[in-house]
Amino acid sequence: MDFIRTAVAVVLLAVLSQAAVVTENGLPIQWDSAPSELSQLPTVDGVIQVKPWDYLQRMALYKLLINSTDPYMSSMGPGDKESPLWSLPMQLGWKLRSGRLTDPTPDSSSTCGLESSEPVCISPQSWYACMNYYLSVLPFLAAVHTGVVGKGGVQLHIQAPADGAQDYCSSYTDCSTKHPDAMTKWESFFQSLQHISQSDEADVSKKDKILGLLWAAEEASLQTASLACSERLKLYSSPEVKFAQGWLSSAAYVAAAHFHADIERSEKLMAPLPSRVLQESDKPPHIADLSAEENHALYIFGWMHSVNQLLSGSLVNLWRSAMCSPQAREKGQGLLHDLILDPKFPGFSLMGILTEMTTSC
Structure with a gap:
């Protein structure tokens, strides 16, 4: 047993010492290998069997979501890489590679x-x-239920893991009963897509509305998940826990700014995420085997989370207040870009910038 553990540790170190990336040929990791049709997923007696503990099957859920919603995303811009759903499979790929x-x-x-x-x-x-x-x-089940994915009447079974099955819902009814807020928001997003896309509004207005509904659903899912998954977080080192908490809390800022998470924008913001799991001996932003960009991102995530805690949530509240219009949200996306990617950006000036933006609302 000791030999097996040592061998596994060696394999892990070999993999994790490589710099992680968030795309492969311009797409999420192993995207091309994932099924792209419901019919390509395993079926037993007419019931589609989804095993979300198989990486390619979980990636397939995203491929089906993006392919099915693309006809309603023209307001995001031309091409097939503008969907704001792209950040989700890209994050899954980063988690695998790191x-x-x-x-x-x-x-x-x-x-x-x-x-x-x-x-x-x-x-x-x-x-x-x-x-x-x-x-x-959750979004996949909501998309199937609303008819966005599939032609209606699709029967699904989500396979539970052998361990910890109680932490996961396994059907539309089960998820809606256990997590009504998240499921309701995902249904609202999918139901509104077609209506908004076919309206006579300007594309900039359509885009802002779609992004607002999407981020409301994503935030609800994250809030639900943070409770369901909390015991697992205790298994990590304190530096990794601090990063995870900062990464999670950053969603509030991204959501309020209605961040357009297409492939290009997502790749830029995700590129400096840490390329390996942090160990107890790591002391960001001075981790020798991580890049300057990764160390800076770790510092910023930790700084924003700590400042918000010290101010009893005032930083997030001020940020949300400042994101009061499409123009303000556009500026907010620029601020996020500078905070995460520009080490020279004076983070201490953020409160002043947000206060000034709020007075203009």
């Missing part, structure tokens, strides 16, 4: 979650995998 879909349990001998596993599986013990479940399975 080793965050593995089992964080101390002394675990599981290789599940490694990109080298065959087939690539996802560990149900991973906090990141648990969080992503609520951003993949």
